[in-house]
Amino acid sequence: MRISQKVKKILDNYESDNPGTKSKLASILMHGKLGGTGRMVILPVDQGFEHGPARSFAPNPPAYDPHYHFQLAIDAGLNAYAAPLGMIEAGADSFAGAIPTILKLNSSNSLARPKDQAVYGSVKDALRLGCAAVGFTIYPGSDDCFGMMEEIRELAEEAKASGLAVVIWSYPRGGDLTKEAETAIDICAYAAHMAALLGAHIIKVKPPTAALGLDAAKKVYEAQKIDISTPAKRIAHVVQSCFNGRRIVVFSGGEAKGDEGIVAEAKAIHEGGGNGSIIGRNSFQRPRDKALELLGALIEIYQGKA
């Protein structure tokens, strides 16, 4: 595989990683229509675990089949496909080598009360399934956050030693956090920074709002006149919070919404210097042709064509 200069420069930021992990990061960065640009679009399908099968797949029934998602990610020319153990197992052989996969190692569910997640995948699973990376969610702010960080620490150490990349979903939740605070720009930037400090190669956060969640932070944002007035400026602040751009950061799409909203969001991510989108429900819950159309539009944005 020929590595583009852009990607080479990104890889250089991962100074401490072994060649195995770097080649896995490269495989994601060089794959699909955005291969070599340093930008990426990833398809994540863990909503079945989080919300149940009907809420996830009934709007587009072919999506009940795990093969559907592999094929969608491949056909759309995405960089990678992320999913829980069972979903990857169900297509690992049919699509072996066809697209980099990210094994999600933990998930919550809508029936459970504690703000925690079950760890149900392992680094050994990722290796036997030929995955490029493992994915893990932390809930900064939750009363279980220290435990979750200790879980990913152990898994990340094993993953790095095994030549895999590590993706951290950093979703503030629980504890004293209000619903609004969960996506406030200071909290979001903080969550992204913590994922970087925990050693993540790729960081996934939600697009931040202009709200400020912590009083102590509010004072600093005002005193230092940090510009968080537009979506792109907020994205740029998150990127800065990820070691001044030395770590890849992608943004999730959140709840299903109209095409316009998604496209506007991607433009802001692109303009703010974010590395891309990780977009689930907004792609697999619409008919396949519509999904390919939307994903194509996002790719054009990250290609700088739109």
Next chain:
Amino acid sequence: MRISQKVKKILDNYESDNPGTKSKLASILMHGKLGGTGRMVILPVDQGFEHGPARSFAPNPPAYDPHYHFQLAIDAGLNAYAAPLGMIEAGADSFAGAIPTILKLNSSNSLARPKDQAVYGSVKDALRLGCAAVGFTIYPGSDDCFGMMEEIRELAEEAKASGLAVVIWSYPRGGDLTKEAETAIDICAYAAHMAALLGAHIIKVKPPTAALGLDAAKKVYEAQKIDISTPAKRIAHVVQSCFNGRRIVVFSGGEAKGDEGIVAEAKAIHEGGGNGSIIGRNSFQRPRDKALELLGALIEIYQGKA
């Protein structure tokens, strides 16, 4: 062992499994009177743990003897026999090779208050006892559900690496779930889907009712007009929720009831595309000849003869 085309096709769905595990799945699918049809009837005897010996066996005293159940499963031509450690140990040698066994690894009991189970069997136990699979119960919704999922994760990883199959009993219970919600169709399909995501080869759930348990799900079932009006349609929805039929799903019989009810249930399972029944109290609590008669009737249904 000659593998039927039907079974071959089912095995193909287990893309990521090693030949050891596949051959154990095949041994269950090819055994007994339903061997080769892709359907199965399993005898589970863990009620002694869950309800005590008298409530389980007094209605049919020969059932106090562990050998009774091995023999019943063999004589009825079932696919497999599932039981806790002690029950399997007590007949493992006498019936070695005579019928595939599933070692249940955890159980609750009627004296305990927490909605949890004790893990009292291991993968090493299953291997030394010549079992084809391990069985594990999770309680989605319970406050211990994350812990239970993490237990089965570890056991399932070891089982798969050891060439065994994994059966998950997925029984919603505890937390905010009402008694009615435990068997509501949306909750049941969700529970089955989570078992699939956790990497189960065979999923066991209770037959779902037409109730809807989660408000968020209710909206989707109505908006998407998911047909859950008949037992067979509900079974089909559960099958769809198990990776669109890529995973084997069987249904338990629940409390002892009349023959008619059981037969009707099996017909719905058969019609809805479920893989079969796992039927305990309704078989071993009646006299042996009656049990053989009823099990014979079920087998005929799954053979498509009734």
Next chain:
Amino acid sequence: MRISQKVKKILDNYESDNPGTKSKLASILMHGKLGGTGRMVILPVDQGFEHGPARSFAPNPPAYDPHYHFQLAIDAGLNAYAAPLGMIEAGADSFAGAIPTILKLNSSNSLARPKDQAVYGSVKDALRLGCAAVGFTIYPGSDDCFGMMEEIRELAEEAKASGLAVVIWSYPRGGDLTKEAETAIDICAYAAHMAALLGAHIIKVKPPTAALGLDAAKKVYEAQKIDISTPAKRIAHVVQSCFNGRRIVVFSGGEAKGDEGIVAEAKAIHEGGGNGSIIGRNSFQRPRDKALELLGALIEIYQGKA
């Protein structure tokens, strides 16, 4: 060692055990005056842990010395001697080979509030001390019961792999259980059954009363007309609950009482098909000659001479 036909038949019930474990069971069953009969009397001395030294030994001060108990068990011709780590360590060399020993691995104490026990012995301890078996107490009904079952699971697996036998003391306690329910026949039979399911070779329970503890069980006992009217019938029901007699079950003597009560209890155990008595305070708290006399009387009962 020549194994009697009676003992051979008992050993045959332990189908899954390795020759090491079977020879340890045989050593207990063939030892002492009841050797070869399939019946047994065991001396357990863990009361110092449970109630303190003065309450245990002050009535018969020579019993403060650990050697006293080894010698008493040997001179009385008992099958085995069971005690905690320190007690066995203090005589293991002087009495090496003189009588089979059972290392008790956990104990509670009268100062502690939680209904749990501390695990303070290991399988490795049992091996280095030349023990024939390990002993472990579970409290079915206690809020810690799942944890206790998981502890014995791990220890039992290691013990069996190491060629040792496993004795489970199954004492219902805690949770919603009333004092009366702890020895109710349904609860006692249930506790014995759970020990069998957990893989115990020898099960120890308290002699059951005619009370019924669980409402759900009460209905079954009445409907099925289970005869629990005499001590012997209740013993027989417990034996039946231990895999229809495929597992050895012995009964403890409970609080110190008069000779008549103890003898009557042993007769009921003998008549009901129980395998014997495990008798502590009623033997070591009386003067040595009186203890030998009483133990001799019990042995005669189990020999069928009384």
Next chain:
Amino acid sequence: MRISQKVKKILDNYESDNPGTKSKLASILMHGKLGGTGRMVILPVDQGFEHGPARSFAPNPPAYDPHYHFQLAIDAGLNAYAAPLGMIEAGADSFAGAIPTILKLNSSNSLARPKDQAVYGSVKDALRLGCAAVGFTIYPGSDDCFGMMEEIRELAEEAKASGLAVVIWSYPRGGDLTKEAETAIDICAYAAHMAALLGAHIIKVKPPTAALGLDAAKKVYEAQKIDISTPAKRIAHVVQSCFNGRRIVVFSGGEAKGDEGIVAEAKAIHEGGGNGSIIGRNSFQRPRDKALELLGALIEIYQGKA
């Protein structure tokens, strides 16, 4: 090293221990001015952890230096020196081989609220530091007592296998125990007995008062007319509770007090058959010459000269 007959007899009581552990016990019993008498005086310095440095060392500032304590124990001709990790590390090389050391493996502190201790030393630490024994505190009665017993179980097993001796500090505390009950004779004897049952080679308790802490015990002490009227009789009862003298038991000095009180206590210990004193604050909190004087007086008592 020539072992005295007295010490040989004591070592014979440790029937199950390997030669490594026995030689470590011998090294303590044969060291210093009491070497060979079967009696011992030990210097313990863990008060800095329990009460802080100023409360421990300000009365005699040279004691801030870890070397001070090694030298004091050596110059006073004591049998051993016991201290936490850092204290031993700070002098392990300078005083290598000069006096047997006991590595304290856990400690509490005055800032913490839970009635527990932190385990901060390991058997491997003891081995690399050339220690003769490890020391561990349990709090019988505390809600954490089962956990503490399970910790020492694991550490003691490793220590014994590594040829080290095990010293248990058994201090009743927490739960339902009143301050008075903590040193009541029945509770103290019970605590000592539990340490013996846990496999301790040397047991350390506080000198008991004539109080009785448990109602159930009170009845027995009265019925059996156990004589606890004098300090020496109470010591003798504790010794009896340690396997009738088969285990070494030493008594701590408690809070700093006048010389007379300490001397009287030692006389009672000597008369009652206790093995000696473990005396911290009363030695290192006074000027060195006064400390040597007092320790000399104690040694004379145990030599039978006073």
Next chain:
Amino acid sequence: MRISQKVKKILDNYESDNPGTKSKLASILMHGKLGGTGRMVILPVDQGFEHGPARSFAPNPPAYDPHYHFQLAIDAGLNAYAAPLGMIEAGADSFAGAIPTILKLNSSNSLARPKDQAVYGSVKDALRLGCAAVGFTIYPGSDDCFGMMEEIRELAEEAKASGLAVVIWSYPRGGDLTKEAETAIDICAYAAHMAALLGAHIIKVKPPTAALGLDAAKKVYEAQKIDISTPAKRIAHVVQSCFNGRRIVVFSGGEAKGDEGIVAEAKAIHEGGGNGSIIGRNSFQRPRDKALELLGALIEIYQGKA
């Protein structure tokens, strides 16, 4: 590397450490402008984890880049640079060998409620990243303090066996401690002493105030007339509490403040015999030239030139 006599003498205090650990300590003590003096200034950058990126870096935006801190520490001629996993990983290769690094293994964060920290780095991480030491925070007084001490015990044992040095941040917090008590001289000296007892090579505490936190300690400070009237006398008391100067102790700067305050503090540390400063926010939150100026001033103080 030629080791100065001063440093040789300090190293001699670490009697029990292997040559690997000693050479790592030497590398820190011999590095930078204070190399060989026995004094040190360390740059710690874990505030991003504790307070978030904006509160930490917005006042001086170049500090968002991990390379900035490595370079600042090198250019200022400091002894070492301490930071969390991600920060070290991001510059480990660019600055390999350029300055000794200390991998911080645990951190808290401002979103979490429990007074605990997440352990997110390992000894293996420190080794693969070429670090000289590992750093760990304990919260004496917190309800989790025993657990934190047990974590560092395990990590410190592994670190020492791997030839690394161990730095403990000992910050009283939680439990019954008031805000004022957290920096009271008795509590601070106690916290430092506990770190020494836990086996730390380098101890980090906050500069103590003249307050007294524990009533029991107050009495002793008054009775023994311990002089805590000036900052330098308080520093000297802390040094004394660290094995009478046998352990290296450094003091943090705390919240950002004016140059005068920082300089005065350093003078007191120097005068009181403390080994130096660990100064984060007061260096990296001001412009680089101002930071170099301030750090230069501190170094001159520790060189005895100011």
